[in-house]
Amino acid sequence: MRFREANSADWPNIWPIWHRIVAEGETYMLPDVGQDEAASYWMLPPPAKVFVLEEDGGLLATALLKPNQPAGGDHVANASFMVDPDQAGRGLGRRLAEFVLAEAAQAGYLAMQFNAVVETNTHAVRLWKSLGFEVLATVPDAFRHPRLGLVGAHIMRRAL
Numbered sequence: 001m002r003f004r005e006a007n008s009a010d011w012p013n014i015w016p017i018w019h020r021i022v023a024e025g026e027t028y029m030l031p032d033v034g035q036d037e038a039a040s041y042w043m044l045p046p047p048a049k050v051f052v053l054e055e056d057g058g059l060l061a062t063a064l065l066k067p068n069q070p071a072g073g074d075h076v077a078n079a080s081f082m083v084d085p086d087q088a089g090r091g092l093g094r095r096l097a098e099f100v101l102a103e104a105a106q107a108g109y110l111a112m113q114f115n116a117v118v119e120t121n122t123h124a125v126r127l128w129k130s131l132g133f134e135v136l137a138t139v140p141d142a143f144r145h146p147r148l149g150l151v152g153a154h155i156m157r158r159a160l
Helices: 009-023 035-042 093-105 122-131
Strands: 002-005 049-056 058-066 076-083 112-117 136-143 150-157
Touching: 009 035, 009 049, 009 058, 009 076, 049 093, 076 093, 076 150, 093 122, 112 122, 112 136, 122 136, 122 150
Parallel strands: 076 112
Antiparallel strands: 002 049, 049 058, 058 076, 112 150, 136 150
16 A cells, blocks of 8 residues: 555546545535536645555545645645545545645644534544544534434644
8 A cells, every 4th residue: 555646647536436425425515516526626736735545556545635724824734535435444544644644744734624524424533533633613503414414513623
């Protein structure tokens, strides 16, 4: 397994993971759009960076690292993570998270903040807490879950 920074040629391999997770509608506040428009949400220009985790030539996971806010807030990172659902249970999310946290620190970010971790995404909430993130607040009814209706979204943060 290896981590590396992605480039535009990786998007066709990222797209199936992105589309499957977004189409489920349970974890991301992103619209289920076509491949070209989806790339505009994930494959952002610098200072953002997209990473992939690959094994034997196949793409297992991807992450997007970017400033949480521009200008006066660009010292705080934000990141999004997607693991191929067929690869669940292998610890890839944790490995990817640890890698991206290290990359964020190396890039000079002082903290990482997640603006909307869906509270019913128990795997993600447990992972982030185990990596030192704390829930700063929960915004009630901030996410329309396709099965559960309105659920909260956590704002989570940790220092780097």
